[in-house]
Amino acid sequence: MTDSRFHLGWFLNFTVDDWDGQWGDGGRDWSGETLVDVARQLDRSGFDFVLLEDKSMVADTYGGSFVAELKHAYHAPKLDPAPLVPLLARATERLGIIATLSTTFYPPYLLARLTATLDHLTRGRVGWNVVTSGEDRAAQNYGYERIPEHDLRYEKADEYVDLVQRLWESWDEDAVVLDRETRTYADGAKVRDIGFSGRFYASRGPLNTPPSPQRRPVIAQAGGSPKGRDLAAKYADVVVSPASTVDDMRAYRDDIRARAEALGRRPDDVKVLFLVSPTLGDTDAHARERAEARLRDPEFLERTLVGIADVTDIDFSRFDLDQPLPADLATHGEQGTLRAMLKGSEGKTLREIILGDSGRRKGDLVGTPATVADRLEEIHRAVGGDGFLIHAPGMRINRKYVIEVADGLVPELRRRGLVRDPVAEPPRPRLRDRLREF
Numbered sequence: 256m257t258d259s260r261f262h263l264g265w266f267l268n269f270t271v272d273d274w275d276g277q278w279g280d281g282g283r284d285w286s287g288e289t290l291v292d293v294a295r296q297l298d299r300s301g302f303d304f305v306l307l308e309d310k311s312m313v314a315d316t317y318g319g320s321f322v323a324e325l326k327h328a329y330h331a332p333k334l335d336p337a338p339l340v341p342l343l344a345r346a347t348e349r350l351g352i353i354a355t356l357s358t359t360f361y362p363p364y365l366l367a368r369l370t371a372t373l374d375h376l377t378r379g380r381v382g383w384n385v386v387t388s389g390e391d392r393a394a395q396n397y398g399y400e401r402i403p404e405h406d407l408r409y410e411k412a413d414e415y416v417d418l419v420q421r422l423w424e425s426w427d428e429d430a431v432v433l434d435r436e437t438r439t440y441a442d443g444a445k446v447r448d449i450g451f452s453g454r455f456y457a458s459r460g461p462l463n464t465p466p467s468p469q470r471r472p473v474i475a476q477a478g479g480s481p482k483g484r485d486l487a488a489k490y491a492d493v494v495v496s497p498a499s500t501v502d503d504m505r506a507y508r509d510d511i512r513a514r515a516e517a518l519g520r521r522p523d524d525v526k527v528l529f530l531v532s533p534t535l536g537d538t539d540a541h542a543r544e545r546a547e548a549r550l551r552d553p554e555f556l557e558r559t560l561v562g563i564a565d566v567t568d569i570d571f572s573r574f575d576l577d578q579p580l581p582a583d584l585a586t587h588g589e590q591g592t593l594r595a596m597l598k599g600s601e602g603k604t605l606r607e608i609i610l611g612d613s614g615r616r617k618g619d620l621v622g623t624p625a626t627v628a629d630r631l632e633e634i635h636r637a638v639g640g641d642g643f644l645i646h647a648p649g650m651r652i653n654r655k656y657v658i659e660v661a662d663g664l665v666p667e668l669r670r671r672g673l674v675r676d677p678v679a680e681p682p683r684p685r686l687r688d689r690l691r692e693f
């Protein structure tokens with residue numbers, strides 16, 4: 256019998272919390288304490304992992320200045336997610352922690368060493384979200400004029416991940432022998448140069464870290480374009496997708512699985528999770544009112560457009576809100592995100608696209624925990640997906656929203672047998688093993 260359970264992840268960024276909302280923290284705490292609390296809640300309720308987003312720039316795409324970006328604090332300011340990983344790990348028992356690190360900006364050796372270190376510090380609960388970064392503004396912080404072109408970024412990333420994996424594997428699993436008789440800590444014959452010399456990268460190796468608990472930290476990826484999907488299918492343990500309709504979700508998952516199989520991988524080893532952001536309420540009407548109130552917020556429209564501008568490098572302030580968008584809109588940034596936004600938008604004005612779709616686009620997840628659990632079950636059964644990656648509306652986290660999901664929605668899912676009961680059936684301690692349990 257196939258296991259009908261699915262996985263749950265949470266998409267977080269190390270940025271300001273819901274500082275001007277009713278239930279936020281006030282926006283002054285940069286110690287990570289809010290996120291530590293959130294991680295504890297998620298761990299307790301059985302979430303498999305948190306995925307920590309990252310960018311390395313203060314964007315000026317929207318309106319050509321930092322004004323809108325910093326007013327809305329969308330992607331900036333933010334702190335580096337890597338040092339947060341051990342903080343979250345120490346506060347939790349089982350939660351996986353996946354940090355985003357860019358192949359365009361990290362030298363591969365540095366990244367291999369950092370992720371192996373984090374895997375030790377978390378005792379095998381770490382993952383790496385492989386991103387190539389799509390923004391010239393970020394590239395310029397590292398001394399490049401422009402970000403490499405979209406498909407070339409993925410070609411480089413392919414070689415990059417291969418190199419990083421070779422570094423991780425440059426020590427045999429049993430290289431640390433701890434032989435007291437010969438007073439030998441590690442056997443030099445079990446550790447070797449990798450002598451990597453590729454089209455884009457070179458590294459002699461070996462890594463100077465001992466083999467980490469997972470040996471190869473979990474790899475996550477979010478590729479919407481054909482090249483992105485290839486990278487995901489080749490390496491990823493977890494793939495996250497912003498697909499906005501059930502048909503797109505199914506097509507995306509089938510495609511990733513087919514690509515993985517063609518590369519000789521077991522499709523079941525590649526978990527495909529869909530990004531969703533439910534709005535919960537005490538009654539369905541209450542939830543609808545909350546969703547609508549969000550849309551009535553005068554800041555919502557601009558804030559959303561700032562966020563999309565950041566990841567597509569398209570200045571949405573140039574377009575008339577009450578006209579349709581140009582038909583030939585293209586990005587060398589996040590193609591999948593732009594496609595998800597434009598899905599079904601023919602003839603609609605920009606205002607209608609943003610305001611009209613935000614409730615419906617992620618499967619109409621508005622209602623009581625029971626209503627939303629029913630809907631997630633329907634989607635899960637129709638798509639055959641492996642789970643969902645939840646984020647707070649507008650990526651503005653507050654503890655109350657997390658509690659609504661962790662203590663409202665998740666128990667409903669559990670009652671339907673759709674998610675793990677972490678008390679009755681504790682997960683395996685290492686993240687990859689845990690993901691492969693079902």
Ligand SMILES: Cc1cc2nc3c(=O)[nH]c(=O)nc-3n(C[C@H](O)[C@H](O)[C@H](O)COP(=O)(O)O)c2cc1C
Pocket residue numbers: 266307308309310355384385386387388389476477478479480481482483484495496497530588589590591592644
């Ligand atoms: C859920 C999700 C999380 C992502 N997190 C990040 C991130 O933290 N940093 C980043 O630069 N890109 C991030 N991306 C962008 C992806 O890495 C990738 O560039 C994007 O999906 C576009 O890929 P495509 O051009 O193949 O469609 C994320 C995308 C998704 C859907």
